[in-house]
Amino acid sequence: xxxxxxxxxxxxxxxxxxxxxxxxxxxxxxxxxxxxxxxxxxxxxxxxxxxxxxxxxxxxxxxxxxxxxxxxxxxxxxxxxxxxxxxxxxxxxxxxxxxxxxxxxxxxxxxxxxxxxxxxxxxxxxxxxxxxxxxxxxxxxxxxxxxxxxxxxxxxxxxxxxxxxxxxxxxxxxxxxxxxxxxxxxxxxxxxxxxxxxxxxxxxxxxxxxxxxxxxxxxxxxxxxxxxxxxxxxxxxxxxxxxxxxxxxxxxxxxxxxxxxxxxxxxxxxxxxxxxxxxxxxxxxxxx
Amino acid sequence: xxxxxxxxxxxxxxxxxxxxxxxxxxxxxxxxxxxxxxxxxxxxxxxxxxxxxxxxxxxxxxxxxxxxxxxxxxxxxxxxxxxxxxxxxxxxxxxxxxxxxxxxxxxxxxxxxxxxxxxxxxxxxxxxxxxxxxxxxxxxxxxxxxxxxxxxxxxxxxxxxxxxxxxxxxxxxxxxxxxxxxxxxxxxxxxxxxxxxxxxxxxxxxxxxxxxxxxxxxxxxxxxxxxxxxxxxxxxxxxxxxxxxxxxxxxxxxxxxxxxxxxxxxxxxxxxxxxxxxxxxxxxxxxxxxxxxxxxxxxxxx
Numbered sequence: 001x002x003x004x005x006x007x008x009x010x011x012x013x014x015x016x017x018x019x020x021x022x023x024x025x026x027x028x029x030x031x032x033x034x035x036x037x038x039x040x041x042x043x044x045x046x047x048x049x050x051x052x053x054x055x056x057x058x059x060x061x062x063x064x065x066x067x068x069x070x071x072x073x074x075x076x077x078x079x080x081x082x083x084x085x086x087x088x089x090x091x092x093x094x095x096x097x098x099x100x101x102x103x104x105x106x107x108x109x110x111x112x113x114x115x116x117x118x119x120x121x122x123x124x125x126x127x128x129x130x131x132x133x134x135x136x137x138x139x140x141x142x143x144x145x146x147x148x149x150x151x152x153x154x155x156x157x158x159x160x161x162x163x164x165x166x167x168x169x170x171x172x173x174x175x176x177x178x179x180x181x182x183x184x185x186x187x188x189x190x191x192x193x194x195x196x197x198x199x200x201x202x203x204x205x206x207x208x209x210x211x212x213x214x215x216x217x218x219x220x221x222x223x224x225x226x227x228x229x230x231x232x233x234x235x236x237x238x239x240x241x242x243x244x245x246x247x248x249x250x251x252x253x254x255x256x257x258x259x260x261x262x263x264x265x266x267x268x269x270x271x272x273x274x275x276x277x278x279x280x281x282x283x284x285x286x287x288x
Numbered sequence: 289x290x291x292x293x294x295x296x297x298x299x300x301x302x303x304x305x306x307x308x309x310x311x312x313x314x315x316x317x318x319x320x321x322x323x324x325x326x327x328x329x330x331x332x333x334x335x336x337x338x339x340x341x342x343x344x345x346x347x348x349x350x351x352x353x354x355x356x357x358x359x360x361x362x363x364x365x366x367x368x369x370x371x372x373x374x375x376x377x378x379x380x381x382x383x384x385x386x387x388x389x390x391x392x393x394x395x396x397x398x399x400x401x402x403x404x405x406x407x408x409x410x411x412x413x414x415x416x417x418x419x420x421x422x423x424x425x426x427x428x429x430x431x432x433x434x435x436x437x438x439x440x441x442x443x444x445x446x447x448x449x450x451x452x453x454x455x456x457x458x459x460x461x462x463x464x465x466x467x468x469x470x471x472x473x474x475x476x477x478x479x480x481x482x483x484x485x486x487x488x489x490x491x492x493x494x495x496x497x498x499x500x501x502x503x504x505x506x507x508x509x510x511x512x513x514x515x516x517x518x519x520x521x522x523x524x525x526x527x528x529x530x531x532x533x534x535x536x537x538x539x540x541x542x543x544x545x546x547x548x549x550x551x552x553x554x555x556x557x558x559x560x561x562x563x564x565x566x567x568x569x570x571x572x573x574x575x576x577x578x579x580x581x582x583x584x585x586x587x588x589x590x
Contacts, residue, residue: 018387022395025384026402028462032417033405035428039420052428094312101308105301113309120320124523124572126545127565128323130552131330134337135323154312155319164312189304218410221527225553236412240531243416252426259413270408274401277408278470 033263040064040256047252063253064261067242071254073261075231076238083145083223083234084216087152087159088209094154095163096205100193102164103171104179114168117161125156132156133225143229151226152216159212170204171197207276214266214277235262330562337556349563359564362542363571365453369543370521370575372457374514377464381513382506384465385472386498390484400473404466411463411524415531418459422446422532446533449540456541460521460528468513475509476502504585511583515576522572544568 039047040063041056050057068074102114132155133142141147154160174197182192198205220236227233233241239258246255270277331349335342353359384403388396406414421428422445433441445455479501487497503510526545529535535542535550544564552561 015391018391019393022384022387022393022399025380026399029402029405032421033409036413036417047426052426052431094315097308098312101305105305107305113313117316120316122519122576123324124519124568125320125324126523126526126548127327127562127569128320129327129548130558130561130565131323131326132319133553134558135319135326150315151319154315156323160312160316160320189301193308214408218408218412220410220412221530221549225549236410239410239412239416243419243531252420255416259416262410262413266408266410270401270405274404278400278404 036256036259036263040253040260042253042256044250044252048250060253063257066251067254067257067261071238071242071258072230072233073235073238073258076233076235077261079145079232080217080234080236083148083152084213086145086149087216088212090149090153091159091163091212092205092209095160095208096167096198096201097193099164099167100171100197100201103168104197114164117164121158121161121165125158128156129221129225132222136226142226143232145232148223148226148234151222152219155222157215157219157222159215163208163212166208167201167204170201174200206273207279210269210273210276213269217266327562327565330559331566333559335559337558349560352560353563353567358539358542358547359544359567361539362544362547365541366522366525366543366571368453369456369460369525370518373460373464373521374517376457376461377468377517378510378514380461380465381468381472382510384469385476386502388469389473389476390494390497390502400470403469406463407466409463411527412531414459414463415528418462419446419532422455447537449537452533452537452541456525456528456532459532460525464517468517471509471513472506475506479505507583507585511579514583515579518575518579519572522568522575544571 035052038056039052041059041061042050042063043056043058043060046054046057068077098117102110132151136142136147136151139147141150151157152159178196178200179192182196187195218236219234220240223234223237224240227237230241235258239255239262242255242258246252332344332346333342334345334348384399387393388399393399420426424430424442424444424447427445429445430441430443433443443451446452483501484497487501492500523545526543526547526549529541529543529546530549533541535546544567548561548564548568551557551564
């Protein structure tokens with residue numbers, strides 16, 4: 001009797017303690033982001049003299065206009081959209097066709113091919129960074145958004161192997177009868193894929209597309225190595241350049257507005273597709 | 289007639305398979321496989337970018353590597369980051385995963401979404417944000433610490449040889465936990481609840497259930513996660529280094545990846561850069577193999 005009585009408050013205590021720790025981490029995760037948005041609205045005087053946690057005294061929305069036009073973030077934003085859309089489209093087309101054949105057809109070398117794609121995800125690709133730079137310049141594709149699209153969609157950042165890995169699992173899960181029925185109906189191989197299998201795999205394509213969108217939108221190292229022409233900077237490169245220039249001229253508000261501009265699309269995508277993002281990740285990882 | 293039809297059928301099937309595999313494979317070979325092989329190849333040459341000046345020098349780059357004083361510092365820092373990131377990320381990730389699944393909180397969905405959030409932010413944003421948190425005069429951290437001290441704190445977190453490498457840990461851990469937490473959560477949810485029910489009936493405490501049921505059954509995922517942290521850290525931690533310290537002060541935060549970047553794209557010592565790349569590959573493979581061995585337990589099949 002006494003024992004159980006003592007146990008309940010102890011359990012309650014540990015539950016409260018855990019709840020407290022969870023809340024603390026929530027604050028530690030969300031506050032820096034919130035603080036970035038707040039700082040993006042401050043003027044320089046307040047950043048230099050005020051407390052970092054003060055709310056903005058005057059709301060300087062012009063920081064956004066400033067960074068958007070004068071610091072060319074509008075152009076960077078457009079470049080990032082072009083590169084992201086192009087990379088995802090190409091990666092999905094190349095990934096879905098290969099994944100479909102790997103999942104549904106038996107042929108010599110199938111296992112090896114699948115292994116090569118998946119194993120490439122586990123290899124540190126920094127080794128390829130220098131050769132890749134010279135490959136692109138040999139192909140006259142350095143300083144070009146198209147070159148960056150190619151590197152993202154089939155190159156070393158690994159979104160293609162992820163797409164193949166994820167979609168092979170997806171195509172394997174679709175029932176075999178679909179193809180058999182279509183074959184009897186006289187559909188060609190291409191017809192079966194484009195008219196039946198591809199539409200059916202839309203949920204898988206969306207998951208892969210969203211996750212790869214985040215990767216490409218946020219990518220920095222390839223973009224900074226391969227693009228030196230300021231007109232073709234993507235948003236992450238623009239931010240890094242702006243931060244480096246902070247040593248000479250200090251414009252904290254616009255810098256933080258730049259950070260905010262980079263985060264806003266990601267936050268919107270996350271709010272809409274968080275189920276696909278968190279779900280897709282775990283399904284992909286658990287199968288491996 | 290029939291056999292002709294059959295061979296044409298076989299050929300159209302074959303053609304279909306090839307047409308679906310070849311474009312992807314060709315582009316993948318050119319943009320992923322070729323650079324890796326070329327990197328290996330370059331490490332045996334002396335090359336600084338021109339077309340006529342590529343000389344075969346055998347293992348000279350590797351000899352230079354062994355004699356280079358910066359390499360041991362970079363290796364030490366890489367392993368410093370690997371070690372602490374594995375410990376801290378897995379500690380938090382497992383704790384949060386267990387807390388969120390086993391306590392059956394109402395707010396489970398909310399925490400899951402929030403805790404994963406840092407993983408979707410660009411490393412550039414994280415680097416700039418944390419650089420400003422650490423800023424000696426304007427930064428959040430010093431101003432916050434000053435609230436509790438009589439004289440204002442003016443620690444130069446990223447500029448001090450002793451503190452700089454430690455200061456790179458919080459942003460890396462902050463940005464890493466959510467992903468691994470989700471992986472652990474998924475594998476905890478795959479454990480049949482009957483196991484926990486039986487243990488509760490037997491009077492096993494939460495801690496005992498954790499050590500005897502949860503940990504053994506998520507061990508495979510735990511191992512995969514640790515290895516994943518190791519590979520991504522050795523391969524990618526140099527981005528945060530580039531953004532926050534550029535390897536400084538005086539190479540005290542130098543890591544192999546950033547040293548490669550400096551050699552290749554700042555000093556145009558390209559073949560030496562490629563050799564550092566080979567070292568990164570070798571170090572990752574060896575570390576992964578050792579961890580596979582060390583962390584192997586008998587897997588429990590259900």
